[in-house]
Amino acid sequence: MKTPLAASALVLLSTGAFAETIGQNALKRVAPALEAYTTGPLQADVWENETLAERDRALVTFAAMLTRxxxxxxxxxxALALDAGVSPAEISETITHLAFYSGWGNAIAAAEAAAPVFEARGVDIADLPPVSPELLPLNExxxxxxDQMVRNNFGEVSPGVVDNTRDLLFRDLWLRPDLAPRDRSLVTVAALVAAGQPEQMPFHLSRAMDNGLTQDEAGExxxxxxxxxxxxxxxxxxxxxxxVFEQRAE
Structure with missing residues (x-):
């Protein structure tokens, strides 16, 4: 039986977003085989697979689309992510976080896309993360x-990148409390995959698993x-x- 979220995903994938750009029933008229893959393997199998929660799937999809x-x-x-249980604050914080991993322009475009959705749902500025929250504890x-590893490898290449990585990312951004460490890692890994940057994944995937992502969830x-x-x-x-999986099993 399809859950309400799964049903809304079906509407979204087969008529909603595509209808706005190329017309109602576009998949049926333009690519009926794609519609069959959408309503079959993607909708009925992938989105219904409970190995990864629907909320996580919605967050991962949002991160990938922002990055792309x-x-x-x-x-x-x-809207789908909000219906799946992702809060407006988490959407906001994901956009802020991915500015550093997917680029400022992509994040600004995502904020522009989110603005009418937030307005339609009555999301107020008070519902969003503060600019300067009390940060989570740092594992010193x-x-x-x-920091020492990065400094040893790249300190003479670009001291500015090394310093900003320490001060802005790992002593600030990663400690903001309105996106749980697991979710912050999850959207980072999704963004790296979507951007085609697997060489950056070992640290972040291992960190995601340290933050609670299971191997089965990572595979999904x-x-x-x-x-x-x-x-x-x-x-x-x-x-x-x-x-990463093999190293962590040793």
Missing amino acids: HEVGLLPDHI EAEAAR VLSHLAFYAGWPRVFSAMPVAKQ
Whole structure:
């Protein structure tokens, strides 16, 4: 039996977002085979697979679309994420976080896409994360080791990147409390896969698992993203995931 969210995903994928751009019943008129894949493997199998919660799937999809600058699809997928239990504060914080990982322009475009959705749902500025919240505790030892490794490797290449990575990302952004560490890691990994940057995944996937993402969930994230980022990007990411899984099992 389809859940209400799964049913809304079906409407979104087969008529909603696409209808706004190329007309009602576009898939039936233009690519009926694509409609069959959408309502079959993607809707009935992937979105219904309980290995990854629907909320997580919606968040991963949003992160991938933001990264890929798929602005035409973002409003409906933001609404879908909200219906799945992602809060407006978490949407806001995901946009802020991914500015650093997917680029400022993509994040600004996502904010523009979210604005009418938030307005229609009565989301107020008070519902969103403050600019300067009380930060989560920092693991000083782990952060010192990470910073020293980066500084040793790249300190003479770009001191500014090294310093900003320490001060802006790991001593500020990653400690903001309105996106749980697991979710922050989840959207980062999704963005790296969607951007085709698997070389950056080992640290972030391992960190995601330290933050509570299971190996089964991580594998299902890849299965989900195959549909939204494409099989080639996912196959580029799978050897990296395999290496991380094997190293953590040692």
